[in-house]
Amino acid sequence: MHDKCGLGSYSFYIHHCLSPSLYVQTTTKYFSLLSPAKYNPSENIAKCSKISKITRAQFSSYESHPGNFPIKIRIMASLISPPSLNTHLRETRFFSTLLLPPRTIQFQQRCNCKNHRWKTVRCRATSANASPPASTSLAKEPHKYFDHVIITVRAGDGGHGAVLNPRVKLEQEQANKKKKRSSLKRDFDGSLILPMGGHGGDVIIYADEGKDTLLEFHNKSRYHAKRGGNVDSMGVLTSMLRDGLAAPTLRIPVPVGTVVKSKRGKMLADLAQPDDEVLVARGGQGGISLLEMPQHKRKKVMTLTTNVMRDDSDKVLVHGQPGEEVKLELILRVVADVGLVGLPNAGKSTLLAAITLAKPDIADYPFTTLMPNLGRLGGDPSLGAGMYSSEATLADLPGLIEGAHLGKGLGRNFLRHLRRTRLLVHVVDAATENPINDYRTVREELRMYNPEYLERPYIVILNKIDLPEARERLPSLTQEIMRIGSDGTASEPKPSSEVPAQLSDGDRNERELEDYPRPLSVVGVSVLKGISINEMLKEIRSALRKCSDSNQPLAFSVPP
């Protein structure tokens, strides 16, 4: 609960299921101004009757998370049709203090039992701008939340124009005109250029290299840009009047590789490069200013300017336009050239730490890695100018186990992070009971997720050859792995875009692991003890160059 709440929007977390016929009954004298209001789910809006000075209040944004409480209802209170700008400002200040502080709120819900027609539901109120209570599961299980979130953004409303009284200004100006001197600016058609309310702030989402995950958006899922400034006037036309200040654009940073979708699933942008950005909500336009004239003077003044307010309906033009509000789905797809896959404990994180500056968690228990870790692999200086072609970003993904595609272990959601990779590095623990079986298990899980992954070029790293049982088996394991797969396509990988055209879905499902390409190479290493690391690096770099030569889809363009 937050003490500081002004005029604006509030979130009510209701720890009970609510029926659609919801009536609001509040306990504090402040909120009782809003009651009773009927929530209408079909329109998603409910208007309060005009009570006291609050002329409009509405429910908006009814969000229900299936099987997951609380239900969130936002109430917005605002004024309509202020008689003039000055009174509007006074009233806004008045309400800001009047609404302090809403503490508890009771909702009454229709009850099924005969004795009680109404059931009272007590709720907590927080400011919509403040963070909702931090979810414990978010802290305990970040891997479930780091790459997907739904947020709501609202652009700023336009600032209000002003209703101005020209008093003697226009007559004065007429006299000045005769002397060829004018203090008021005019448009080409002769109408006065009167000040406008400031434009509401837009909302932009941009890719920031400093961000890794979408976790913070689970704590704060609503973003509001500021509203434009009102025209600062005392209601009198002077040549000193200025436009209201435009509100700054609200820029929301997200990790590189974030896909922005509208709530209906329409793709808005793929922010795959640093500083890529997308405008997601436009701020409202500022209101215009008009001259207020008594009826008998109107005809005369309208010969001088068209900016004369004719009737009450013109007042709408003085109000700033509301800013757009949109619900967005953010999906993070890690941007990496190389994806490390393998069973838990195979040594993927140790490998990443050995060849890049990344510092992932390493431990001898499964699922140490909960979220993808990224590391940057430098180019090979011996290649001269071509060294940049072997630079790459490596992503260490959480381990896969048999049945991951059915949700076992950490599930298979991480596999979406392989989508942008152009090379896979399959790490196999060569010291286990049956490394070939382990290898097949992971390949099978990849196939179940997306058969296209098996057509990507890949190399196999047989790890832990410092251990005697692994060292002895290395030649036979290498041979056996090279036997699994078909010829040709691995050494000359086809662009992934070509593959769906060649194969129908039915064909893909019937294909065995043996029908997919063989690895480009199999290398035995010990990443912990530093055995054959250089040989492994050579293979990774040469595979990367082959991918570039064959125009594989790149995670992002390699620097020239």
Ligand SMILES: Nc1nc2c(ncn2[C@@H]2O[C@H](COP(=O)(O)OP(=O)(O)OP(=O)(O)O)[C@@H](O)[C@H]2O)c(=O)[nH]1
């Ligand atoms: N003997 C030996 N142990 C290794 C080697 N590489 C890694 N290990 C050990 O294997 C264990 C697991 O290593 P990780 O790098 O955490 O394995 P991972 O594949 O990232 O595991 P998850 O995070 O569960 O996916 C750690 O105790 C490492 O010290 C190696 O070359 N030789």
